[in-house]
Structure formats: structure tokens, C-alpha cells
Amino acid sequence: xxxxxxxxxxxxxxxxxxxxxxxxxxxxxxxxxxxxxxxxxxxxxxxxxxxxxxxxxxxxxxxxxxxxxxxxxxxxxxxxxxxxxxxxxxxxxxxxxxxxxxxxxxxxxxxxxxxxxxxxxxxxxxxxxxxxxxxxxxxxxxxxxxxxxxxxxxxxxxxxxxxxxxxxxxxxxxxxxxxxxxxxxxxxxxxxxxxxxxxxxxxxxxxxxxxxxxxxxxxxxxxxxxxxxxxxxxxxxxxxxxxxxxxxxxxxxxxxxxxxxxxxxxxxxxxxxxxxxxxxxxxxxxxxxxxxxxxxxxxxxxxxxxxxxxxxxxxxxxxxxxxxxxxxxxxxxxxxxxxxxxxxxxxxxxxxxxxxxxxxxxxxxxxxxxxxxxxxxxxxxxxxxxxxxxxxxxxxxxxxxxxxxxxxxxxxxxxxxxxxxxxxxxxxxxxxxxxxxxxxxxxxxxxxxxxxxxxxxxxxxxxxxxxxxxxxxxxxxxxxxxxxxxxxxxxxxxxxxxxxxxxxxxxxxxxxxxxxxxxxxxxxxxxxxxxxxxxxxxxxxxxxxxxxxxxxxxxxxxxxxxxxxxxxxxxxxxxxxxxxxxxxxxxxxxxxxxxxxxxxxxxxxxxxxxxxxxxxxxxxxxxxxxxxxxxxxxxxxxxxxxxxxxxxxxxxxxxxxxxxxxxxxxxxxxxxxxxxxxxxxxxxxxxxxxxxxxxxxxxxxxxxxxxxxxxxxxxxxxxxxxxxxxxxxxxxxxxxxxxxxxxxxxxxxxxxxxxxxxxxxxxxxxxxxxxxxxxxxxxxxxxxxxxx
Numbered sequence: 001x002x003x004x005x006x007x008x009x010x011x012x013x014x015x016x017x018x019x020x021x022x023x024x025x026x027x028x029x030x031x032x033x034x035x036x037x038x039x040x041x042x043x044x045x046x047x048x049x050x051x052x053x054x055x056x057x058x059x060x061x062x063x064x065x066x067x068x069x070x071x072x073x074x075x076x077x078x079x080x081x082x083x084x085x086x087x088x089x090x091x092x093x094x095x096x097x098x099x100x101x102x103x104x105x106x107x108x109x110x111x112x113x114x115x116x117x118x119x120x121x122x123x124x125x126x127x128x129x130x131x132x133x134x135x136x137x138x139x140x141x142x143x144x145x146x147x148x149x150x151x152x153x154x155x156x157x158x159x160x161x162x163x164x165x166x167x168x169x170x171x172x173x174x175x176x177x178x179x180x181x182x183x184x185x186x187x188x189x190x191x192x193x194x195x196x197x198x199x200x201x202x203x204x205x206x207x208x209x210x211x212x213x214x215x216x217x218x219x220x221x222x223x224x225x226x227x228x229x230x231x232x233x234x235x236x237x238x239x240x241x242x243x244x245x246x247x248x249x250x251x252x253x254x255x256x257x258x259x260x261x262x263x264x265x266x267x268x269x270x271x272x273x274x275x276x277x278x279x280x281x282x283x284x285x286x287x288x289x290x291x292x293x294x295x296x297x298x299x300x301x302x303x304x305x306x307x308x309x310x311x312x313x314x315x316x317x318x319x320x321x322x323x324x325x326x327x328x329x330x331x332x333x334x335x336x337x338x339x340x341x342x343x344x345x346x347x348x349x350x351x352x353x354x355x356x357x358x359x360x361x362x363x364x365x366x367x368x369x370x371x372x373x374x375x376x377x378x379x380x381x382x383x384x385x386x387x388x389x390x391x392x393x394x395x396x397x398x399x400x401x402x403x404x405x406x407x408x409x410x411x412x413x414x415x416x417x418x419x420x421x422x423x424x425x426x427x428x429x430x431x432x433x434x435x436x437x438x439x440x441x442x443x444x445x446x447x448x449x450x451x452x453x454x455x456x457x458x459x460x461x462x463x464x465x466x467x468x469x470x471x472x473x474x475x476x477x478x479x480x481x482x483x484x485x486x487x488x489x490x491x492x493x494x495x496x497x498x499x500x501x502x503x504x505x506x507x508x509x510x511x512x513x514x515x516x517x518x519x520x521x522x523x524x525x526x527x528x529x530x531x532x533x534x535x536x537x538x539x540x541x542x543x544x545x546x547x548x549x550x551x552x553x554x555x556x557x558x559x560x561x562x563x564x565x566x567x568x569x570x571x572x573x574x575x576x577x578x579x580x581x582x583x584x585x586x587x588x589x590x591x592x593x594x595x596x597x598x599x600x601x602x603x604x605x606x607x608x609x610x611x612x613x614x615x616x617x618x619x620x621x622x623x624x625x626x627x628x629x630x631x632x633x634x635x636x637x638x639x640x641x642x643x644x645x646x647x648x649x650x651x652x653x654x655x656x657x658x659x660x661x662x663x664x665x666x667x668x669x670x671x672x673x674x675x676x677x678x679x680x681x682x683x684x685x686x687x688x689x690x691x692x693x694x695x696x697x698x699x700x701x702x703x704x705x706x707x708x709x710x711x712x713x714x715x716x717x718x719x720x721x722x723x724x725x726x727x728x729x730x731x732x733x734x735x736x737x738x739x740x741x742x743x744x745x746x747x748x749x750x751x752x753x754x755x756x757x758x759x760x761x762x763x764x765x766x767x768x769x770x771x772x773x774x775x776x777x778x779x780x781x782x783x784x785x786x787x788x
Contacts, residue, residue, distance in 0.1 A: 033064060033065065033066055033067060033068040033069075033070060039053060039054070039060060039064055042070070042072075048072065048073055052073055053070070053072070056070075056071045056072070056073055057070050057071055084131040084132055084135040084136045084139055085131070085132045085135045086114070086129045086130060086131055086132065087104075087129075087130050087132065088127055088128065088129060088130065089104070089127070089128050089130050090125065090126070090127050090128075091122050091123065091124055091125060091126040091127070091128065092124060093124045095122065095124075096122075096263070096264050096582070097111055097112070097118065097122060097262070097264045098229070098263075098264030098265075098266075098586055099264075099585070099586075100128065100130070101264075102586075104130045104133060105133040106130065106131060106133050106136060107266065108256075108262065108264050108265050108266070109256040109265070110131055110136060111128060111130065111131075112256065112259070112262070114129045114130075114131055115128050115129055119259055119260070119262070154200075155183065155198045155199060155200055156173075156198075156199050157196055157197070157198065157199070158173070158196070158197045158199050159194060159195070159196055159197075160191050160192065160193055160194060160195040160196075160197065161193065164191060165191065165727045169197070169199070173199050173200075174751075174752075175199060175200050179200050180197060180199060180200070183197075183198040183199075183200065184197045184198055225253060225268040225269055225270050226268075226269055226321075226322045226323065227266050227267070227268060227269070228243075228266070228267050228268075228269050229264070229265075229266055229586060230261060230262065230263055230264060230265040230266075230267060231263060231579070231582065231583065232263045232575075232578065232579055232582055233541070233545055233579070234261065234263075235261065235750075236250070236257075236261055237750050237751055239261075239269075241747065241748065242321075243269050243270075243321070245269065245270060249270065250267065250269075253267070253268040253269075253270065254267040254268055263582070264586075269321075281315075281331065286333065286334055287315070287331045287332060287333055287334060288305070288331075288332040288334060289329050289330070289331060289332070290305075290329070290330045290331075290332055291327065291328070291329055291330075292324045292325060292326055292327060292328050292329075292330060293326060294326045296324055297323065297324065298312060298313075298319055298323060298324060301324070301330065301332070305332045307332060307333060308553070308554055309553045309554065310550065310553045310554050310762070310774070310775060311333055311775065312330070312332070313553070314775050314776075315331045315332075315333055316330050316331055375724070375727075375730070375731065376724060376730070376731035376734050378723050378724070381725070383461055383462065383722060384463070385463065385725065385726075386463045386464075386465065387462070387463065387464045387465070387491045387492070387718070387721050387722070387726075388464075388465050388467060388486075388489050388490050388491050388492075389454075389464060389465070389466050389467065389490070389491065389492045389493075389494065389714075389718060389721075390467050390469065390487060390490045390492070390493045390494065390495075391447065391450060391466060391467065391468045391469065391494050391495060391714075392469045392471050392478070392481065392493070392494065392495030392496045392497075392505065393443045393446065393447055393468070393469075393470065393471065393495055393496075393497060394439070394440075394443055394470070394471050394472060394473045394496070394497060394498070395440055395443055395444065395447070395468075395470040395471075395472075396437050396439055396440045396470070396472055396473075397470045397472070398472065399437040399439070399440070400435075400436065400437045400440055403435050403437055404430055404431045404434050404435055405430065405431075406430070406431055442704075442706045443497065443706070445703070445704050445706040445707045445710065446519070446520075446706040446707065446709060446710035447468065447710060448695065448698070448699050448703075448707055448710065449695070449703065449706065449707040449708060449709065449710025449711035449712075449714065450466070450494070450710040450711065450713070450714035451466075451698070452691060452694050452695055452698065452710075452711050453710070453711045453714035453715035453718060454466050454714065454718070455694070455698070456694070456715065457715070457718055457719060457722060460722070462718065462719075462721075462722045464718060464721075464722075467486050467487075467490070469481045469484075469495075471495070471496045471497075471498075471501060473498060473501070474501075475500075475501055475504075478496060478501050478504055478505060479504055482504060482505065482508055490514060491514065491721060491726050492514065492515055492517070492717055492718065492721060493505060493509055493514055493515070493516040493517065494516075494517045494519055494713060494714065494717070495517070495518075495519060497519065497520050497521065498521065499518070499521050499523045499524030499526070502516075502518060502524065502526055503526070506526045506530050506532075506533055507530075509530070509532050509533070510530045510531070510532055510533075513532060514532060515532050515534060515717065515728070515729060516530075516532055516533050516534065517534045517536065517713060517717060518533065518534065518535045518536060518537075519536050519709065519710075519713045520536070520537060520709065521537060522535070522537035522538060522539050522540060526754070527749050527753050527754035527755060527756055528749060528750065528753045528754075529752070529753055529754075530753065530754045531748075531752060531753060531754055532729070532754060533753075533754035533755070534717075534746060534754060534755045534756075534757075535754070535755070535756045535757065536678075536709075536713060536742070536744070536757050537678055537757070538678055538756055538757055538758060538760065539756065540572060541572075541575070542756065542758065543654070543655060543676060543760070544572070544573070544575050544576045544579065545579060546676055546760055546777055546778070547576060547580075547652065547654070547675075547676050548576055548579035548580045548582075548583055549583065549777075550652075550674075550676060550762065550777070551580050551583070551584070551622070551624070551652055552580070552583035552584060554674075555620070555622045555650070555652075556583075556584055558597070558619060558620045558621070558622045558650075559597040559599075559614075559615070559616045559619050559620065559621045559622065560580070560584060560597060560598050560599070560622050560624070561599045561600075561601055561614060561615075561621060561622065561623050561624070562577050562580075562598075562599065562600040562601065562623075562624050562626060563601055563603055563611075563623050563624065563625050563636050563639075563640070564600065564601070564602050564603065564604070564625075564626055564627070565602075565603055565604050565625075565627055565629075565632040565635065565636060566602065566604045566605075566632075568626040568627060571626060571627065571628075572628075573626035573627060573628060573654070574626060576624060576626060576654075577600075577624060577626050580624060581598060584598055585598070597616075597619070599614045601614060603635070603636060603639060608639045608642070611639070611643060612643075612647075615643065615647045616647070616648075617646070617647055617648070619648070620648045620649075620650055621643075621647055621648060621649050621650070622650045622651075622652060623640060623649065623650065623651045623652065623671075624652050625637070625651070625653070628654060628656050630660045630661075630662055630663075631662075633657060633660060633663065634660065634662050634663050637651070637657075637663055637667050637668070637671065638663075638667065640667075640671045641667045641670050641671055644670050644671050644672075649671050649672065650671065650672045650673075650674060651668070651671040651672065651673040651674070652673075652674050652675070653668070653673045653674070653675040654675065655675050655676060655677040655678070657673070657675065658675065658677065666769065668765040669765045669766060669767055669768075669769050670767065671765075672764065672765060672766075672767070673764075673765040674762065674763065674764050674765075674774070675762075675763050676760045676761070676762055676763075676777065677760065677761050677763055678742060678757070678759065678760055678761070679705065679708075679709075679741045679742060679761070680741060680761040680763060680771075680773055681708060681740060681741045682773065685738075685740075686738075687738040687739065687740060688740050688741075691703065691708070691711055691740050695707060705741070708740040708741040708742075709741065709742070711739075711740055712739040712740055712741060712742045712744070715737065715739065716735075716737060716739060716742075716744050719735075719737055720732060720735050723735065732746050732755075733746075742757075742759065743759030743760070743761065743776050743778070744757050744759055745757065745758050745759040745778045746758070747778075757778075758777075758778030759776060759777075759778045760776065760777045760778055761773060761775075761776055762774040762775045762776065762777060
């Protein structure tokens with residue numbers, strides 16, 4: 001007993017940092033240096049400069065030592081707050097600030113406050129000063145807090161000139177159309193020349209009022225905010241967009257953000273920023289309704305009703321932003337209605353059912369007419385306009401002409417053979433059975449899909465002219481196209497396909513204010529700087545982020561295994577592992593799930609036999625393969641297929657896995673592969689059957705993935721022109737149309753850039769060799785009912 005008391009006393013005495021008055025000199029206080037401290041951290045703690053500290057302690061020029069007594073200028077100390085007692089912690093491999101904070105019962109902000117160097121990041125071996133949580137709580141309770149102030153917005157006047165539109169004015173002042181309409185409701189009925197608009201003024205750095213100092217642990221009204229855990233890859237812009245707030249407001253609620261946004265921080269988000277959803281089932285019998293009582297959690301409801309957290313969030317979108325609120329009603333999908341649709345792996349050409357019913361798993365997010373700006377109501381006048389659309393594709397027309405030419409030769413038996421041969425030297429005929437240049441085929445299919453969209457819209461009354469240009473995968477050809485007379489009056493540009501050819505066209509589109517669509521490639525980054533650029537295929541980084549979020553929601557309480565084929569740390573797929581680990585360990589549902597099972601297994605080094613030691617027969621074993629090399633993925637999937645004979649196995653695959661030809665498709669079904677993909681064709685959907693019927697009728701052929709994509713891209717953007725006119729960009733959040741293989745939900749990538757599609761399908765390869773659609777992600781906040 002004495003030994004334990006001695007150890008406790010010794011431990012406490014080692015970790016207490018004392019700042020005592022120096023009786024020999026009333027202008028200074030004495031301070032004993034603690035392990036891990038630096039001159040910089042001490043100067044910050046006592047609000048003195050490093051030069052002042054060194055001037056008072058010349059010995060610092062030789063270095064700082066643990067236990068060294070320093071003289072701190074007393075003038076600075078008068079401004080210093082009371083210091084808590086500390087203990088030290090040596091950072092271990094894989095530690096994050098959030099993990100350390102949770103372990104010691106403090107916040108990330110507390111650690112950063114007393115370890116300023118940690119703001120640059122922490123590494124294995126670093127020594128941190130951790131404030132004692134009880135001592136810190138006592139000091140904070142004595143600290144006077146100041147509530148954040150609301151800053152009244154300032155405005156500027158704008159006089160409408162001939163030809164100006166709300167969208168153009170919103171771009172000029174870099175404000176949202178909805179913000180302009182909130183101050184000028186009459187503008188929603190149309191703009192008149194000379195009309196005076198009040199425009200919300202962007203505050204410059206000089207204009208912004210100084211925010212009052214707010215204690216990071218201020219006791220805000222719990223009903224005024226909820227907590228968000230900052231994840232890797234998040235930015236101020238993404239938080240502002242997601243929660244409809246401003247950086248200034250975030251910093252007012254979270255003063256630590258003045259130092260920057262750090263992964264692992266728990267920050268306050270004002271509740272007023274959460275969208276106000278009204279969810280109305282199209283099929284009421286497909287759902288149960290649950291009234292939330294105090295203490296209930298999303299995790300608890302999912303377990304109680306045997307549904308996934310992802311399914312609860314899908315039909316209750318507000319749960320993507322916050323937890324449950326006592327008294328609210330939550331929709332619970334019934335067991336037999338949870339799945340959206342199921343389609344065969346390889347449907348035959350005769351399997352399309354034109355009279356198939358829509359599945360019952362349907363819901364709508366309704367919003368009142370006031371929520372939609374007047375300019376985004378369908379515009380009858382726009383339907384009488386003529387629209388010009390440019391389609392730039394690598395059709396390789398010269399190559400197609402060449403391969404279909406057949407040299408014409410005279411009859412060798414002719415008496416004047418030599419004379420005829422000389423006369424016919426440059427003669428040729430066209431093949432009767434015309435061939436298509438191989439590199440053209442996919443893009444011709446895309447073109448045919450666009451033609452079906454044009455035909456459908458023309459029959460609906462749209463006056464549209466499609467101008468098709470062959471880029472021939474040539475930069476010189478693209479430059480020539482831009483100078484063609486017919487390009488001067490273009491309202492929408494689709495293409496070029498290849499990012500390396502898009503630069504000149506994107507710059508032309510930016511200068512002229514013309515929406516430009518990148519229809520196929522996920523490469524390139526023109527959306528970062530061009531506000532008129534639309535990328536259809538999401539970037540690889542976005543796919544990885546969403547896949548990690550899906551794993552965290554769906555499998556946080558399972559046995560998660562990273563199955564590597566060697567060193568993957570320098571591969572892009574390493575980010576999937578890092579994000580998944582971060583979300584897995586710090587899942588908001590983790591408190592109710594006591595086991596944390598996360599393993600990394602190197603199949604190349606350790607072999608297949610050792611894998612069984614980390615597999616569970618009673619719990620689902622969820623695998624990630626951090627590779628996009630077909631040979632490596634093939635080896636890994638083959639071994640998982642064997643393991644699935646004796647263990648419950650689920651593979652979370654990247655969308656690229658679906659393109660690997662060397663992997664037998666039945667393996668994906670056997671290991672229950674889940675993947676997030678931008679594409680999915682539901683052959684039971686009426687819109688898909690209607691397109692297939694039209695495609696067959698017009699081209700006597702079966703559509704492929706490029707055909708579906710051509711239709712979707714063409715129909716989506718041209719119907720936006722038709723409904724809202726040439727300034728349709730601001731209305732895309734309200735634009736919902738039925739497509740064949742895509743879900744288009746565009747979000748700005750940054751404050752001044754363009755847009756990327758965030759619509760993804762969650763697909764599950766079933767043991768019965770069907771691919772089941774589990775849901776979608778990335779949906780816009782504003783949606784019409786599926787039955788409208």
C-alpha cells in the first residue's frame with residue numbers, strides 16, 4: 001500500500017508545472033521547464049516573445065533542458081491565465097490528436113493550446129504536455145465567457161442594365177441567387193432595366209469586424225448547436241456548403257479554427273444550419289414510423305429494427321447532419337421493402353419488360369414553392385427560344401474514310417491494261433459493307449445516345465440544333481473548331497472527351513459564360529478554376545472518401561481487414577485505408593460497440609494460410625484491397641473466394657474492379673462485393689426500357705454503356721436549357737429528370753470553381769448472381785417526388 005502511495009505521489013510531483021513568484025526579483029516569476037516543452041511553447045504560454053525570454057535567460061542560447069528554471073518577465077505573467085497541472089505522453093505509431101484527447105478526457109483544442117508545435121502535426125516519439133482534465137475543468141469553470149455576436153450584413157446597390165440576368169449578377173458579386181432574392185423578392189418575377197437591387201456585400205478582411213474572444217468550452221445552449229468531427233480532406237468550403245454557414249460563424253463558435261481546420265477536431269455547428277427536410281413516403285405502407293424518446297440513438301434504432309444505419313439516413317436525410325431529437329418521427333423501411341431493385345448480371349435482349357412497375361422503395365423530399373427561387377420555376381418563355389448545342393467527339397472521320405476505300409484496278413486481260421492502270425492510279429471505290437474505325441465505335445455509340453435525347457426533347461417542343469464537331473484527338477483541330485462561325489452562338493458545350501484537349505475550349509467557355517460538360521473522363525482539374533465547367537465522372541479522391549464513409553456507417557462494428565499485396569503506402573488507395581481507419585475508430589456509434597476489430601494483413605509476405613488467424617466465423621469479415629493493379633486484385637480476390645467457403649466474407653471493392661477481365665465475375669458474387677459506382681442500369685425501370693426501345697428503332701442495334709451515357713448527359717443538360725433558359729446553372733439543384741444509368745447531383749468544388757457530379761450508386765453483388773442496388777449517395781437537398 002505504501003509503495004502504491006509513493007508511486008502516485010512521485011508521479012503527481014513529476015507532472016506538476018509550477019509558476020512561482022521570485023522573491024529575489026519582483027519583475028520576474030520562476031518557471032520549471034517540463035519534458036517536451038520548447039522555447040516557442042513557453043513564450044506562447046506566457047505571452048512573451050522568444051527574444052524577451054532569451055534576454056531574461058541567456059543560458060537558453062545553449063539549449064533548453066527539462067527541469068531548467070527560467071525567469072519569466074512578470075509583465076507578461078500578469079496577462080497569463082492560471083496553468084493546470086500536466087502529465088506527459090509520448091506519441092506512438094498511428095496516434096492522432098483526437099485519439100490522445102479521448103484517452104485523457106480532454107479536447108484536441110486543449111492539447112493544441114499547451115503544445116503549439118502540434119499544430120504542424122505529430123509524429124511517433126513526440127512528447128506532449130497533457131493537461132489534467134479535472135484541474136482543467138476547474139480553471140475553465142472560473143473563466144468568464146463571452147457569447148458570439150451576430151454581424152448584420154451590409155449591402156450594395158446595383159442598377160439593372162439591358163441584357164443582365166440574375167445569374168450573371170450573382171456571378172458578378174459572387175453571391176448566391178437565393179441571397180439576392182431574399183433582399184429583393186420582386187426580382188423573382190423578372191428583372192427590368194433600371195431596377196435597383198440590394199446586393200449582399202462580401203466583407204473584405206479590412207471590413208470584417210473583430211470577433212470577440214470565446215472560450216472553446218463555453219457553455220452554449222445545447223439546443224443551439226451540434227458537434228461535427230472534422231475528417232481528413234474536409235475544408236472550410238465543404239463545411240460551409242454542407243451546413244449552409246460561413247467561416248466567420250464557424251470561427252465564432254469555435255475560436256480554435258482561427259488556427260486552421262485540423263483533422264480530429266470536434267467543432268460546434270449551429271442547428272439553424274441544418275436543412276429543414278419534410279420527408280413524405282410515396283408508398284406509406286412500405287415504412288414504419290417511430291417517435292423518438294429521450295436517450296435513443298441512430299445505432300440503437302438500427303439494431304432494434306434490423307436495418308442499416310445507411311438505410312435510416314437514406315429515408316431520414318436530416319440524420320446525415322445531426323443525431324436524433326426527442327419527439328421527432330423517424331421513418332423505418334420495412335424488411336421486405338428495404339431493397340431498391342435487383343437486376344441480372346447479364347440480362348438477355350429479350351428480358352426488358354416495358355410494363356414493369358416501379359419498385360415500392362420510393363420516397364420524396366418535398367419543399368414549398370417559396371424554397372425554390374422564382375427564376376427556377378419552369379419558364380414557359382424559355383421553351384420558345386432556339387438553343388445551339390456543340391458536341392465535340394473524337395469520331396476520327398478521316399480514318400473511317402480511309403479504311404472504307406478500295407483501290408480500283410483495271411482488268412488484267414484488257415488489251416490497254418497499262419494505259420488504264422495509269423489512268424486509274426488514284427481511283428478508288430467505297431466498300432459496300434462499310435467498316436467502322438475501331439477507335440470511333442464507343443464515341444459513335446455516345447453520339448447515338450445524344451441523338452435519342454435530342455429527338456425526345458424536340459418531340460416535347462424544344463427548338464434545339466445540335467452541332468457535331470470531330471476533334472480527331474488533335475489539339476490543332478480543336479483550335480480550328482473554336483474559330484468556326486457556327487461556334488459563335490453556342491449555348492452549351494459537351495466535350496471534348498480527353499482532358500488534354502479541353503483547355504482551350506474551357507477557357508473559351510469561361511470567357512463567354514457558356515456551360516461546358518466533360519462527359520466521360522474523371523481526370524483533369526479544370527473544375528478547380530472554371531465556374532462554367534461540369535465534370536460528370538467523380539474524381540478518384542471523391543470515390544475514396546465516399547467509400548470510407550460507407551464502410552464507417554455500414555460496417556463499423558464488423559471485423560475489418562486491410563488485405564494488402566505489399567507496400568501500398570505510396571499508392572492513391574492508401575488514402576482509402578487511412579480514411580477508413582480514422583472513421584472506423586472514431587465512429588459516432590463506437591460508444592455502443594465495445595469491440596474494435598481492425599487488422600492489416602500482407603498477403604504477399606504472410607501467405608494465405610495465416611489469414612485464418614484473424615478471421616471470425618461468428619462475425620462478418622469485411623475486406624479492403626488497397627490496389628488497382630489487376631494482377632494483385634485478382635490474386636487477393638481468388639484467396640477471398642476460397643476463404644468465403646468457411647467464413648462470412650464481404651469485399652468492399654473500388655468501382656474499377658468491375659472492369660478487370662481476368663477476375664471471374666462469380667467470385668465477386670461469392671465474396672458479396674459492395675462497391676460505389678457512378679453507373680448502374682436498372683433494366684426494370686420504365687425510362688431505361690423506353691430508351692432501349694427508341695435506340696433499337698433508330699439504329700437497329702443494342703445500346704452499350706456509352707449509349708446510355710450519351711443520352712443521360714445530353715438529356716440532362718438540354719432539358720435544363722429547355723426548362724430554365726440559358727442561365728440554368730443556378731437551378732440545377734432543383735432539376736430532377738429520369739436518366740438511364742446515372743444520378744447527377746452537382747456541387748461546386750470550391751468558392752470560385754466549377755462543378756463535379758457527386759451522385760453514386762451503392763451496389764451489392766448477390767450470391768444469386770444479381771447486382772442489387774442498395775441505395776445512392778450524394779443526393780441534392782431538393783428533390784421532387786419520384787411519382788411527379
